[in-house]
Amino acid sequence: MLNLKNFINYVEKRNPNESEFLQAVTEVVEDIIPFLNENYPEYETLKILERLAEPERVVSFRVAWLDDSNTVQVNRGYRVQMNSAIGPYKGGLRFAPDVNLSILKFLAFEQVFKNALTSLPIGGGKGGSDFDPKGKSDNEIMRFCQSFMTELYRHIGAETDVPAGDIGVGTREIGFLFGQYKRIQNNFTGVLTGKGVNWGGSYIRPEATGYGLLYFVACIYDYIDQNLEGKTVCISGAGNVAFYAAEKAIALGAKVITLSNSSGTLYDEDGFTHEKLTYIATLGRNIDKFTEKYKSSSFHAGEKPWQFKCDIALPCATQNELNGDDAKKLIENGCKCVAEGANMPSTAEAITVFHAAKVFFAPGKAANAGGVAVSGLEMSQNSIGQQWTSAKVDTRLKAIMENIHKTCLRYGKEESGYINYLKGANIGGFVKVAEAMKSQGIV
Numbered sequence: 225m226l227n228l229k230n231f232i233n234y235v236e237k238r239n240p241n242e243s244e245f246l247q248a249v250t251e252v253v254e255d256i257i258p259f260l261n262e263n264y265p266e267y268e269t270l271k272i273l274e275r276l277a278e279p280e281r282v283v284s285f286r287v288a289w290l291d292d293s294n295t296v297q298v299n300r301g302y303r304v305q306m307n308s309a310i311g312p313y314k315g316g317l318r319f320a321p322d323v324n325l326s327i328l329k330f331l332a333f334e335q336v337f338k339n340a341l342t343s344l345p346i347g348g349g350k351g352g353s354d355f356d357p358k359g360k361s362d363n364e365i366m367r368f369c370q371s372f373m374t375e376l377y378r379h380i381g382a383e384t385d386v387p388a389g390d391i392g393v394g395t396r397e398i399g400f401l402f403g404q405y406k407r408i409q410n411n412f413t414g415v416l417t418g419k420g421v422n423w424g425g426s427y428i429r430p431e432a433t434g435y436g437l438l439y440f441v442a443c444i445y446d447y448i449d450q451n452l453e454g455k456t457v458c459i460s461g462a463g464n465v466a467f468y469a470a471e472k473a474i475a476l477g478a479k480v481i482t483l484s485n486s487s488g489t490l491y492d493e494d495g496f497t498h499e500k501l502t503y504i505a506t507l508g509r510n511i512d513k514f515t516e517k518y519k520s521s522s523f524h525a526g527e528k529p530w531q532f533k534c535d536i537a538l539p540c541a542t543q544n545e546l547n548g549d550d551a552k553k554l555i556e557n558g559c560k561c562v563a564e565g566a567n568m569p570s571t572a573e574a575i576t577v578f579h580a581a582k583v584f585f586a587p588g589k590a591a592n593a594g595g596v597a598v599s600g601l602e603m604s605q606n607s608i609g610q611q612w613t614s615a616k617v618d619t620r621l622k623a624i625m626e627n628i629h630k631t632c633l634r635y636g637k638e639e640s641g642y643i644n645y646l647k648g649a650n651i652g653g654f655v656k657v658a659e660a661m662k663s664q665g666i667v
């Protein structure tokens with residue numbers, strides 16, 4: 225029988241000082257080990273879990289580039305190719321100063337389960353660099369991306385590993401990366417997703433994670449015979465995921481009262497509207513300036529959104545942004561549902577608080593899978609040389625999110641009737657990947 229404590233000790237010993245990776249593995253194996261001991265005891269001898277926790281390949285490389293003052297800058301690039309049992313590695317590239325191997329391994333590990341949940345044939349990976357795009361000129365971003373791809377190109381390919389964007393990597397960066405790949409390989413191929421719609425990208429890709437998150441939340445409320453009409457929503461972040469989550473929440477009749485970024489939280493007691501969101505998009509990172517135009521709003525420097533009273537909380541900024549105290553505050557204020565737009569935004573302590581209070585807690589690997597799902601659809605469109613309409617992609621996105629919700633119900637429903645979405649997502653993703661690994665032998 226596999227023992228949880230022994231397994232966590234084993235992972236900790238092999239990956240010293242990688243706290244985020246250990247946190248992600250622990251969160252998954254807490255659900256999987258009891259399930260596996262009961263249903264698949266043969267997986268212990270096959271060392272399926274040990275193999276899942278070991279990346280198939282990790283590449284680390286130097287990225288040297290010239291800034292606008294002709295000074296040489298040196299960053300570190302990475303690609304973690306975690307698991308390819310069900311398809312080519314797939315997962316975003318993150319450019320942010322705090323990027324390190326522990327963060328990328330946690331993201332790649334989560335990605336394996338998330339991608340399996342989408343039902344699409346995609347394995348899991350993640351990559352990026354400690355490069356900080358903030359304050360850089362377009363030319364600096366381009367030179368960095370070109371240097372980054374000059375090494376990365378040899379490790380990726382449309383049938384091998386298909387990176388996408390993440391924090392700090394949007395359509396502009398994907399464009400520079402794609403241009404360099406094409407130049408080196410002389411090959412126009414679907415090697416990256418998140419491309420512009422007029423050069424191989426999919427409609428709805430920028431919107432997909434935020435929209436998918438709300439489709440998932442709508443499934444949760446549908447399950448309890450309710451809808452989002454009139455529900456109050458707190459969102460953190462003011463980037464890609466947060467923005468489209470807010471847009472879809474408003475479209476579904478909810479009232480969104482916060483957005484945030486690393487400088488603080490913007491609160492609007494009247495709720496944001498489509499017009500207000502359009503205005504925020506013009507402010508860049510200066511979201512505090514919104515208060516000059518809209519008197520119903522206030523800016524709370526250095527504060528998080530979780531102090532405000534809401535029915536639904538959607539953390540959409542970054543990992544570990546919502547801790548145990550934040551979780552308690554949300555519950556005291558009557559919050560009934562937390563769905564993660566970001567990857568692992570809730571700490572282990574916060575998740576314990578949510579489960580104890582029987583709040584619906586939808587983990588990122590289920591709730592934010594819409595982004596990678598539409599990336600998977602972009603790969604399909606590229607491989608058959610077609611571009612589907614927005615309506616078609618949106619319909620497929622919605623169906624995928626509904627399907628993930630069903631998987632969570634199947635594996636996460638407890639005797640009391642409470643749905644443990646985390647357990648459902650962990651087991652649902654695991655079963656698919658583990659069965660493929662078993663079929664493919666000891667590799």
Ligand code: NDP
Pocket residue numbers: 389390391392393433460461462463464465466484485486487509540541542543545565566567592593595596
């Ligand atoms: P963006 O870079 O577009 O936006 C990130 C937002 O989060 C920014 O507003 C940023 O503010 C804010 N933020 C970052 N760090 C902090 C912090 N420590 N405290 C408060 N706010 C912070 O990224 P995305 O929206 O694409 O990604 C957000 C999250 O969603 C990440 O966890 C990502 O991995 C996850 N995700 C993204 C997907 C996608 O399709 N884009 C798919 C699935 C998951 P500032 O500008 O001030 O730094």
